[in-house]
Amino acid sequence: MSLYQIPASEIRVELGVPVPFAGRKRRDLLIAAALGAPLGTKDPVDLALLSAAAKKEDLRHYQQTGFTPLEPRLARSVARVRRLDSGEEALFARGEVDTILYLCHPDEATRYRAELQAEMQMTHGFRALGVGKGSIAPDGGERWEFLGYIPVRATRQKSRRSEEPGDFYYVPVWDWQLRALHWLAVLLIVVLSVTGLLMGSSRFIYGITDGYSNYLSWLRLVHFVAGWLLLCAAILRIAGLFLASNRFQRWYALFPVRVRDLKNLIQVAQNYLFCRFDRPPHYIGHNPLQQVAYTAIFAVGLLALVTGFTLYALYDPQNWFFHYLVRFDELVGVQYLRLAHQLIMWIFLAFIPIHVYLSVRADTVEREGALSSIVSGGRWCRRGTRFEDGEAVDN
């Protein structure tokens, strides 16, 4: 149909409850409207009427013998239909309510009621499709009667995740090594932040150490051990960028590279910013916004490690390794390094709520299965979804 510039899959036709006149049945009105459709029609409204009417009556009993297409001046179409078993012929006219009323000449009351109702009740884009039936007299004259109208609406339906059919298949995404590193890093960053805060703020210290203890020493020990472990985790993760066989974990998954990915980055950002749900680009791995955000937080984590170990290096500045880091101390100044180290912790603490929120949101609102993928390693993908970063194996 040249009338619609959009794919047929996005057209959605809704039929309201038929409003019959003069004591007729809804069923008859619906069948009459369906019979008024041209033979072999592809118009979505016709198809909807036909499928609705087919549930009420077997339309194979009827045969269309003639069809006058809709003419702009008259604004109605007329179909001539013969009933196969009785051979009786009838005309079915469809169009705007007023044109059908003009054709049928009903009494004043019916006319007034039909016009008023059709106008008043049509909301939310529904429009009234008037239906008239004409019986052919033996002398060739036509007698028209007004059957009623059917509210019709055609809308463009954008794909909405929650309305799509729930037909899922499981796709493995993240290796267990990556998940282990992720949760190890979570644990370590929490431990590092808590011990760091405790060390940095006297508010938490007093009341715990009355008398002699090694309270702060223990805090520092835990902090340093966690720092070393985080360094190990970072080294493993960086090694994994180049060694992992999983393409979602390799180094080229750190940044969006294709132009389409950059466009999708903007699209995803807009969807998040303006709370829109329309047509999100689907990715099996990270979407471009995630890629950028996670790479950035990864860099921040590395910066935390560098500043942390640069401060730690002060305990042995002559060490074969630490004396390189101490130069960094001399370059920036110890106090500013400590300031930076503390600010980086706050960046992490501010990142965590956003990260958790967006993950939960992606799981519940967009049904992308982000949460399950970092626990079980895989996600449930909807059948028929087209992914931007490659075909998911559908089996």
Next chain:
Amino acid sequence: MNDPPDGGWSRGETFLQFLRRRGVSRREFLTFCGKMAACFGAAAALPPGSRALAQEMARKLSAAKRPSVIYLQLQECTGCLESLLRSGSSPIDRILLEQISLDYNELLMAPSGGAAEEVLRQAADRPHLLLVNGSVPLGQDGAFCTIGGDSAENLLRRAARKADAIMAVGACAEYGCVQAASPNLTGAVGVADVITDRPVVNISGCPPIAETITATLTYYLAYGHTPPLDGIGRPVFAYGQRIHDKCPRRASFDAGQFAERFDDENARRGYCLYRLGCKGPATFAPCATIEWNLGQSFPIKAGHPCLGCTERDFYDRMTPFYRRLPGFVVPGLGVEATANTIGVAAVAASVGGVLVHSAATVIAKKRAKKAQPETLPLAVLGDTDKATQEEDQKT
């Protein structure tokens, strides 16, 4: 400066001969050597057994010839020399100080005017040891500091030309200290920035401990070369140790016991001054071991936090002196905030953003359900294209 009449260390005489003539017993001499050896051995990577070291030093020092010393005082406050003059803890120190041939020094020398300039010119032509106090202002062609009508830079270059070794005594001579702090109006730089073709021993501190200066001199006299230096040219034997690691208040640091104000109960108990801005953990100096003014005390012991004066640019980087971390001005607010204030604000903003966004998501979800979808033209009602459909909707 002429030799003292009562038989000073005359030129050509070895140190041992001189000491014998002055009536210094071998026991006294070995005590001094042992002390110095312990001082050098404290941090330098020298073979263990300071007894052997002391004997080696005694042997070498005995054979030392009286050196000629030029002691320049440039853009400075004379505090370093005041500190050096308090290096009188034993007769040997005094003799060493008296008996080096201090040919030129603005503060202590008897000659003045043209005579003083003549002495300097003569001394500079002989092999000598150059000690420098004070920074070299390079701004305005050195007009900020002139002696005898010549700029500090020229004086330094001339005196350094034939010097066997150059020692920058004090923070000013090392990098410029307070004068070089931002905005550095006089363009002050340290000796090592002017004399770039030879190693310069930096004896850090504002001022340095007198014993550090004499110990460096002793080392030079004993070994004929400068002591091992760390990354920024400081003798490792003195500046390889962190104040924090040898601090008498370290135990209360490890226990998490801190003075919060100078007059609180914890300060009276002698708790750690870390929260009052003590820079001991980032400062490398022998203050905690050698202490000041004939081993009497040092700032932390006396109840004042370390300012970190032996570290580079301490006036810029260790400030605020009485706060644990530097604050910074938030652009637009003009408030000096600390890292924690900013961090808490960031986390609050992040949590708030998450709450607002989730509320917006709920609202947007509801709206999306209610929203009027985009309606499409209906062929059965005679719509031909978008234009007519819009007209239909208007009427």
